[in-house]
Amino acid sequence: MNKQFNQFRFWAIGLATSWLALFVLVPSLMVLVTSFLTRDADFLIQYKFSLEGWKSIFDPTFISLLWDSLSMSMITAVICLAIAYPFVMCLMGLPQRWRGIVLFLLIVPFWTNSLVRIYAIQFLLGKKGLINETLQFVGLIDKPLDMLYSQFAVIFGLSYILLPFMILPIYSSMERLDFKLLDAAKDLGASASQRLMRITLPLTLPGIIAGCLMVVLPAMGMFFVADLLGGSKHALLGNVIKNQFIQTRDWPFGAALSILMILLLSFMLWLYYRATKMSNREGGINDSNF
Amino acid sequence: MTGCQPLLQLSGVSKTYADNTVLDALDLTIYDGEFLTLLGPSGCGKTTVLRIIAGFEKEDQGQVMLDEKDISILKAEHRPVNTVFQSYALFPHMTVYDNIAFGLIMHKVPKADINERVLEALRMVRLESFAQRKPHQLSGGQQQRVAIARAVVNRPRLLLLDESLSALDYKLRQEMQIELKRLQRQLNITFVYVTHDQEEALSMSDRIVVLNKGKVQQIGTPREIYETPVNLFVARFIGEINQFDGHVVRRIDDKHVEVVAEGADWVVKTDYPFAANDKVHVLLRPEDVRLTKPELAANTVHIEGHIHECNYKGKTLDSYIRLSTGTKVIASEFFDEDDPDFDYRLGQKVALQWITGWEVVLPYEQTI
Numbered sequence: 001m002n003k004q005f006n007q008f009r010f011w012a013i014g015l016a017t018s019w020l021a022l023f024v025l026v027p028s029l030m031v032l033v034t035s036f037l038t039r040d041a042d043f044l045i046q047y048k049f050s051l052e053g054w055k056s057i058f059d060p061t062f063i064s065l066l067w068d069s070l071s072m073s074m075i076t077a078v079i080c081l082a083i084a085y086p087f088v089m090c091l092m093g094l095p096q097r098w099r100g101i102v103l104f105l106l107i108v109p110f111w112t113n114s115l116v117r118i119y120a121i122q123f124l125l126g127k128k129g130l131i132n133e134t135l136q137f138v139g140l141i142d143k144p145l146d147m148l149y150s151q152f153a154v155i156f157g158l159s160y161i162l163l164p165f166m167i168l169p170i171y172s173s174m175e176r177l178d179f180k181l182l183d184a185a186k187d188l189g190a191s192a193s194q195r196l197m198r199i200t201l202p203l204t205l206p207g208i209i210a211g212c213l214m215v216v217l218p219a220m221g222m223f224f225v226a227d228l229l230g231g232s233k234h235a236l237l238g239n240v241i242k243n244q245f246i247q248t249r250d251w252p253f254g255a256a257l258s259i260l261m262i263l264l265l266s267f268m269l270w271l272y273y274r275a276t277k278m279s280n281r282e283g284g285i286n287d288s289n290f
Numbered sequence: 291m292t293g294c295q296p297l298l299q300l301s302g303v304s305k306t307y308a309d310n311t312v313l314d315a316l317d318l319t320i321y322d323g324e325f326l327t328l329l330g331p332s333g334c335g336k337t338t339v340l341r342i343i344a345g346f347e348k349e350d351q352g353q354v355m356l357d358e359k360d361i362s363i364l365k366a367e368h369r370p371v372n373t374v375f376q377s378y379a380l381f382p383h384m385t386v387y388d389n390i391a392f393g394l395i396m397h398k399v400p401k402a403d404i405n406e407r408v409l410e411a412l413r414m415v416r417l418e419s420f421a422q423r424k425p426h427q428l429s430g431g432q433q434q435r436v437a438i439a440r441a442v443v444n445r446p447r448l449l450l451l452d453e454s455l456s457a458l459d460y461k462l463r464q465e466m467q468i469e470l471k472r473l474q475r476q477l478n479i480t481f482v483y484v485t486h487d488q489e490e491a492l493s494m495s496d497r498i499v500v501l502n503k504g505k506v507q508q509i510g511t512p513r514e515i516y517e518t519p520v521n522l523f524v525a526r527f528i529g530e531i532n533q534f535d536g537h538v539v540r541r542i543d544d545k546h547v548e549v550v551a552e553g554a555d556w557v558v559k560t561d562y563p564f565a566a567n568d569k570v571h572v573l574l575r576p577e578d579v580r581l582t583k584p585e586l587a588a589n590t591v592h593i594e595g596h597i598h599e600c601n602y603k604g605k606t607l608d609s610y611i612r613l614s615t616g617t618k619v620i621a622s623e624f625f626d627e628d629d630p631d632f633d634y635r636l637g638q639k640v641a642l643q644w645i646t647g648w649e650v651v652l653p654y655e656q657t658i
Contacts, residue, residue, distance in 0.1 A: 183346055184379035186366045188393035188444065198392075202383050 028262070035255035044251050053252030057260060062240070069237040072151065073219035076158040077212045080166035083159075084211060088170045089200075103171065106164055114161050118228045121157050122148060125229070149231035157225045162218060166211035173207025174200075206276045213272050217265050237261055295322040297480050298343065298448060303352030305338055305504075312338045314504040315352070320448070325474050325481045327491040330501035331527065336484045339501075340450045343482065345369045356447065367396075372441035373450040376457070378433045380425040386412070386436050387421040393444040411443040414473065431462045438470075442477055451483045455490065467494055488528045492516060500524050522655050525573050532579065532619045534572040535654070538564045549651070552593045552615050560651040569654035578648040579621035581609065581634075587641035594641055595619065597634040609634055611642060 038050040056062060091099055109117065124130050125147040132144040147153055177200065185195045201208075223238035235243075241261070244254030298320040305313040312335045320326050328336040341347040342354065345366030354362050361369055372393070380389050390411050394404045412418045415435035425433055434454065441449055451470075455463045471494055474481045485491055491498050492512040500507040500515060500523075508515055508524045519525035522533075536551025547564050549556050551572050558572060584594055598618070599610040611619045619642060634640070 178377075178379065180375055180377055180379040181381060183366075184373070184375060184381070185392070185396075186346070187344060187371075187373045188440070189367045189396035190392075191367055191396075194396060199381065 031255045031258050035252055035259050037252050039250050039252050041249070044249060050252065053250070053254075053256040056250070056253040057256055065235060065240055066237060069220055069235065069240070072155055072158070072234070072236065073216045076155050076162060076219045077166070077215040079155065079159045080163050080215050081208065081212065083163060084166040084170050085208070088167060088174050091171065092174055103168075106167065110164060115224055117161065118157055118225055121153075121160060122228055125153050125156070148229065149233070151230065151234050153229035154226050154234045154236075157229045158215075158219045158222060161222065161225065162215045165214040165218070169210035169214060170204060170207040173204040173210075177203050209272055209275050213268050217268060220261065220264075296320070297322040297357065299353075299355040300339070300342075301353045301355070303339075303342060303349045303354065305335070305342065305347065305350055312504050313342075313349070316504065316506060318499060318506065318509075320480060320482060323478055323480055324496045325471070325483065325494060327483045327485060327495035327498045328501055329485060329488060329491040329498050329527075330507075332486055334501040335504040336486075336501050337452060340373070340452050340482065340484050343448065344371055344373050344450055370447045371450060372444050372446040372448075373452060374434075374437045374441050374454045376453045378425075378437040378457075380433055380436055380440070382425055385422050385424060386417065386428070389425065389436060390440045390443050393440065397444065407443055411439040414442070414476070415439045415469075430458055431466065434458065434466060435469075438473065442473070442479060446479060448480045448482060451481060453484055453486070456485070456487070463490070470494060492528070500527065502527075517650075519573070519650060520652075522571060522573075522652060525650060525652070530576050530620055530622075531650075532574045532576065534574070534617065536570055536572060538566055538568045538570060540566055546646075547651075552613055552617060554591055554593050556591060556649075557646055558649050558651050559647045562651065562653060564651075564653075571652045571654060573650040573652065574644055574648070576608065576620040576622035577606075578644050579619065579623075580643045580645070581611070581621050581623065581640045582643065584639055584641045587643060590643065592641040592643045594639060597636055597638045597640060600634055600636065607633075609640075611640060613642070 034045060035053045036049055036051070037053075038046040038048040039052060040046040091102055094102065122129075126132070127144045127146075127148070129148070131147070132141075135141045136144065181199055181203070182195050185199045190198065220236055221238035223236055223242045226234055226236045226239045237257070241254050241257045244250045244257060248254075296319045300316055300318040303313055303316045303318075304311070316335075316339065318339070328339055330336045338347060342349050345361075345364060345368075349362065353360060356370070381392065384392070387408055390408045391404050394407060399407070408421075409418070412421055415438055417432060417435055417439070420428060420432065420436075425436065428436065434457075437454070455466050455470075458466060467490060470481070470483075483491075483494065492515075495512055497509060498512055498515045499509050502523050508520045510518075515524065516528055519528065519531075525531045525533075534551040536549045536556075539548040539550055539555065541547050541564070542557060545559055545561070546557055547560060549558050549570060549572060551570075556572065564570060582592075584592075593613055593615075595611040595613040597609055598612045601608040601610070603622075606622045606624055609621045609623070611621060613619060621642070
């Protein structure tokens with residue numbers, strides 16, 4: 001039986017590893033190599049070493065684009081955090097079985113393709129969309145508001161799509177918080193806001209960091225949100241990369257951008273890893289970690 | 291040491307969760323400077339009493355008075371009361387020093403005083419060199435002491451300890467019991483200690499409150515509780531006790547009645563106004579039982595039985611006797627090393643007696 005199990009393990013892990021190697025590692029290496037090649041109008045790339053792709057990254061227009069993308073992602077994360085944290089705190093006030101139901105309701109819409117849901121937002125925010133029509137009908141506004149194809153619309157869409165990715169990690173860290181600690185803080189004279197600032201926030205920080213990463217990282221890449229809600233003006237890093245490959249046809253630059261994005265995301269993940277490791281060492285997660 | 295000044299008074303305090311009555315019109319007075327233990331089986335409401343005093347729970351009915359002021363409306367964070375939690379509840383992200391300083395910072399104590407008081411508290415629990423450690427770098431006993439220091443540093447009027455020693459192993463628990471007594475004397479703070487461990491309650495308390503099903507069963511010194519339990523529950527909960535059921539034959543004088551129990555006539559001492567034919571329980575601690583050879587007891591009142599089991603306990607020899615009536619009795623005798631006969635064969639016939647006045651006689655209760 002043991003031998004059978006070993007064989008099963010070999011094939012299961014082997015298959016997964018070869019799959020990842022074939023469809024993740026090899027393409028990534030191809031992208032890496034591409035970033036060091038020369039651009040060619042007819043054949044996309046020439047097999048000749050060049051740093052042109054990487055040089056384009058330092059183009060000021062691109063840097064401002066990158067900055068826009070990063071700031072939009074971060075604003076999205078801040079908005080998600082501002083909604084998610086109070087939401088989770090309220091959720092913790094509910095009896096256990098209600099929490100499960102609420103979380104389930106939260107996740108249900110996300111079984112629908114996100115593209116479809118972005119179209120729905122387009123319909124909501126449009127000049128003849130639900131919000132404008134309603135406001136006009138009530139008489140609050142005379143002319144429809146310009147909401148679609150703006151930075152606001154992109155951030156709105158990103159926040160909507162990514163909110164659960166903020167809520168779930170915060171919920172899981174909040175659930176691990178020993179509520180006796182809050183009793184203890186209360187006992188020692190801490191008011192509700194002091195308990196939040198000195199106990200709850202520091203001890204759920206790993207969840208907050210995880211949530212922010214899980215919002216910021218995908219937010220930079222969700223080109224279809226910017227395409228549908230931001231028009232041409234409000235591009236995300238994902239849009240820029242997509243454009244280099246499909247429209248501008250500057251593959252080395254696109255590849256360099258992809259690598260840059262991977263490095264950026266890896267750096268953030270490393271920060272997160274460090275943060276959780278540190279809080280584990282401090283016992284911030286729970287006792288089972290040491 | 292124990293002042294007579296009432297510090298905290300609970301009157302008619304009731305608490306119900308759903309349909310479950312946890313506290314039933316509880317009255318309790320806690321005196322300034324005493325070590326009071328709330329003792330009872332799990333679910334008797336003792337922790338709820340603590341949580342109501344601390345302010346974590348609100349009583350449904352009744353009043354909580356501290357220094358003759360009603361504190362029912364006061365939030366937990368404003369009560370001059372601190373708790374040592376069962377799980378210690380130390381803040382895992384703070385050092386020992388910061389844990390202890392927490393209450394002082396919350397109460398806006400001047401910075402210079404904070405440092406002095408934290409160091410003093412650390413000295414008191416002998417953890418001076420651990421100030422910069424995190425709680426998880428401490429042993430259970432050390433965490434326990436930090437939890438105590440964190441509470442007493444605020445100089446509360448009342449310190450509540452919720453089964454605070456139950457997580458420690460036997461030896462450490464013994465040490466901490468002594469340490470707690472020492473601290474209590476040194477600080478002269480009123481301690482309210484909650485436990486289900488009767489041995490702990492007996493050895494530490496000035497007074498014990500025995501609780502069962504949300505009601506006070508008996509309040510008294512450890513000695514009163516052990517030697518003169520007022521009902522079967524208290525008698526059985528505190529230590530081991532043998533129970534003989536019988537009835538009163540006649541009254542001898544205002545302190546003594548004659549009782550028939552286990553087929554023998556006994557003269558027993560009691561303060562209850564029993565009359566003839568009243569059914570009674572005669573209770574006897576195992577260490578008060580005297581075993582002799584039947585021939586030596588022939589001329590005196592005794593019950594006969596057979597040794598059923600012998601347990602060597604180190605200090606004592608515990609014998610389990612089955613009486614001819616079927617009742618089982620435990621006798622706990624100290625060793626007499628000079629007596630070569632001090633041992634029993636299984637099945638050996640013995641005579642069981644006790645000294646009049648060592649028994650406890652209670653009115654008959656419906657068997658629990």
